[in-house]
Amino acid sequence: MRIFLAITAASAVCSGGTATASLLDYVGQCVPFARAASGVAIYGDAWTWWDQADGRYDRGHTPRVGAVVVFPRSARLPLGHVAVVSRVVEKRVVMLTHANWSRQNGERGHAEQDVTLFDVSPRNDWSSVKVWYRDSDGLGGSVYPVNGFIYGQGKAARELTGRHPDDVGALIDAYAP
Template sequence: MRSPLLALALAALPAAPASGASLLDYVGQCVPFARAASGIAIYGDAWTWWEQAAGRYRRGSTPRVGAVIVFERSAQLRLGHVAVVSRVVEARTVMLTHANWSRQNGARGHAEQDVTLHDVSPGNDWSRVRVWYRDTGGLGGTVYPVAGFIYGDAAPAAELTGAAPDDVGALIDAYVTAR
């Protein structure tokens, strides 16, 4: 069982996990996790990151490893969501590492490494996406609006991607089970 103090220490970190602590042991909100995993020092609700990044960080619509994707506020995500790109699989499919998305052991907040994110925007511009969801074992049915990607200057956390991410599984999730 994880110490509540470790969780608090990870949440308070501006850009990196505590020495010896695994980023993937994190349990909490997406914002402190994304900050620690990417090195992008933005605070506040996830949906505010896009505007806060203006003039401080480069922004765009192309996924890159270590970039933070900013999900806009919506009925399903009233505070938005932020996640870090851990791997680019192909032009419309990437993998994310993030926290507080799927339930694990009956609770939200846990970190998840290398989960599929698929661009379903009509213009192929990453403005609308579907995300892998543990409870369904595939891409969820909800399409989420996205503001874009924020590109940091620091190297992302070493644990951002696993040793053997499942690119083929990500493509199967994205295209074979596409709705």
């Protein structure tokens, strides 16, 4: 049954079909999830998105709701990672909705809504970040490089952010020791 639900959700995410599964029921890789959640029609490994967007989409270093944040490949992220900004809380704190980051029930691939992303770059330019991680119930200890944000031309998914996102919790994640 669980495999059927995952396939149904993935089918709805990838095809834009009429399946009734929620975007947040998705289990799989970050790329098809980010494409469905943002409307940015780029394919291939996450680390390739930044260069692929050049000339096709506006890119920059300021987070906006619906923008895709691109993590380049690194030792910890050999295929990179992409996530979608669901909420801008303040200049250095945003919320993401993404897939395949934290483990849930011992496995990766699940979607997570409105998790904290904190800019820790020395120049406040979003080139280095910390990401909320379920296993630590807060920001993980790792700092990740970021290429920047890809700004989609379409409308972001309705479920990108929740009804009552925890802005205060995101600020506490970012600034409380």
